[in-house]
Amino acid sequence: MSGAGDREAVFPTRQSLGIMKAKLKGAETGHNLLKRKSEALTKRFRDITRRIDEAKRKMGRVMQIASLSLAEVTYAVGGNIGYQIQESAKSARFRIRAKQENVSGVLLPAFESYLTEGNNDFAMTGLGKGGQQVQRCRETYARAVEALVELASLQTAFVILDEVIKVVNRRVNAIEHVIIPRTENTIKYINSELDELDREEFYRLKKVANKKQRDTAAADAEMKRKKEELAEEEENVAPEAEDSAGPTDLLAAADEEDVIF
């Protein structure tokens, strides 16, 4: 009965029954919505993981081409330019900007790369020789970095979506396995208590009705007895009264002397 399963601490009244029913309905609606959200997110998530897989493979190829072009530069310049480049790097020309994308209420950031105008840290690189190779290498690497940025935004989306999906699923499960059974239990409890009260009330009414019936019967009996008594009394009194007070039957007068003319 009421002890089975956990339930909310409410008084078993009709009002709280109404509240619980509304709550159950709300929980079911919420459960449906969240489930749908989770499905939408999961679909998106699968899409992203597939794209990550592809992008990672693409990255391997792009980076290979890029390092090949760097090797060309090293060959053309005829020495290692790494140190020179590291020293002359001052301000980033290639920057990223984050924008947001909304997927069923989840804000997913996406990186977008852009080039700032007008600063060139490597104007002097490859001035002596290999300038063309340096230029080509820069372009190749810029493309490679663009691919990397794309991959990075996919990966960020992956991490965030992963987290959000976990949270949503946890909520779905909480509603499905905790809140709904609990509310149902509470409703059951309230119903049983109300039934119990009903039965009690019915019994009480029956008792009252019984008592009333008994009282009426007693009263009836009393009245009847009284009536009978009265009647008896009347019967006892009546004959005398007839003698004295009854209307005299003129015709039936027995002991009247005959009148002789």
Added chain:
Amino acid sequence: MASQADFRDRQFLAVIGDEDSVTGLLLAGIGHVTAPPDNQKNFLVVDAKTDNASIEAAFERFTTERKDIGIVLINQHIADRIRNRVDTYTQAFPTILEIPSKDHPYDPEKDSVLRRVRRLFGE
């Protein structure tokens, strides 16, 4: 979860890599040195002589201390040296991206994100 607001001013990339990778990426124009007096570079060149502690320090600096970095690129063979740190890093910002290097071919099995992908799909 990662706060949604703090990525707006993340506009740089950072690199931890061997000399060739760093050189190439710098040529693409991602190198940035913050204004004096601290003069922080957003790249670290790792060679055989660099010890793990300084790689970890740089990783820490790029991921937690600096708020203007959106993506951290790290060579996979270097990520292997601090694999534990990379694997336990779960924040969304900045994003850690493992890139292949010239001397070490890319191995998808080791990538922390791809491993998570695999685990999620139960392989």
